[in-house]
Amino acid sequence: MLEFRNVTASIGIIEILRDLNFRIEPAETLALIGRNGAGKTTLLRTVMGFTKVRGDILFDGKPLTSVAPPKRPGLGIGYSPEDRRLFSAFTVEENILLPADAARLGAAETKRRLDKVYDILPELKEMAGRPAGNVSGGQGKMVALARALMLGKRLVMLDEPFQGLAPALALRYADALRALRDSDRSITLIITESNPSLLRGFASRTLVIERGEVSEGSLDPERKSA
Numbered sequence: 001m002l003e004f005r006n007v008t009a010s011i012g013i014i015e016i017l018r019d020l021n022f023r024i025e026p027a028e029t030l031a032l033i034g035r036n037g038a039g040k041t042t043l044l045r046t047v048m049g050f051t052k053v054r055g056d057i058l059f060d061g062k063p064l065t066s067v068a069p070p071k072r073p074g075l076g077i078g079y080s081p082e083d084r085r086l087f088s089a090f091t092v093e094e095n096i097l098l099p100a101d102a103a104r105l106g107a108a109e110t111k112r113r114l115d116k117v118y119d120i121l122p123e124l125k126e127m128a129g130r131p132a133g134n135v136s137g138g139q140g141k142m143v144a145l146a147r148a149l150m151l152g153k154r155l156v157m158l159d160e161p162f163q164g165l166a167p168a169l170a171l172r173y174a175d176a177l178r179a180l181r182d183s184d185r186s187i188t189l190i191i192t193e194s195n196p197s198l199l200r201g202f203a204s205r206t207l208v209i210e211r212g213e214v215s216e217g218s219l220d221p222e223r224k225s226a
């Protein structure tokens with residue numbers, strides 16, 4: 001469903017990702033593992049169209065590079081950046097609805113998506129009217145996940161979602177991701193992490209990124225590649 005062919009991505013004149021070649025199938029949960037500065041965030045931002053790309057990125061077999069960045073979420077791509085970027089003066093629900101407004105989803109589709117998000121993350125329904133500035137850091141991560149799910153019908157990309165989460169919230173977050181997969185067996189997830197152990201038993205496949213280059217890996221501690 002997502003394929004990189006000989007992709008090099010730059011920020012300004014600096015080449016960050018080099019000659020990436022990989023393909024992700026529908027329904028895969030991909031762990032993208034790499035140290036700080038390895039290029040995980042840049043890879044997700046490249047899918048969203050925020051870097052300068054050479055090579056081809058295909059989404060459902062069609063060139064993604066010809067789709068303008070603001071239109072990419074409309075293809076069914078949800079993205080939760082590492083820094084959550086919640087609007088603190090808006091309520092939790094208003095924050096969740098922002099991408100639906102931006103993508104001009106109709107009222108019926110917006111409601112359908114919001115109901116699904118609340119099925120997966122029912123605790124957010126209880127705090128829907130609270131200003132996002134008043135929720136804890138961990139709850140804010142849940143709100144950011146909910147926002148990614150509003151548009152991520154096909155592909156959901158989460159940048160280091162477990163970083164800084166207290167253990168109980170990390171378990172809750174992982175449960176929500178399982179509920180998401182159970183609710184839609186065709187959904188594809190890409191989750192970045194610097195700590196492979198957080199995704200063990202969860203990801204169906206692992207890619208390792210090191211200094212902007214990607215290779216197949218493993219979350220298994222017995223195997224060296226991750």
Ligand SMILES: Nc1ncnc2c1ncn2[C@@H]1O[C@H](COP(=O)(O)OP(=O)(O)OP(=O)(O)O)[C@@H](O)[C@H]1O
Pocket residue numbers: 011012014016034035036037038039040041042043082160194
């Ligand atoms: N705006 C920028 N201008 C120049 N270089 C950048 C910029 N953003 C990122 N980089 C560089 O690109 C490389 C990859 O950064 P990236 O943020 O993608 O790494 P990461 O694997 O997500 O790490 P982290 O977990 O620390 O966010 C780093 O060497 C970083 O210094």
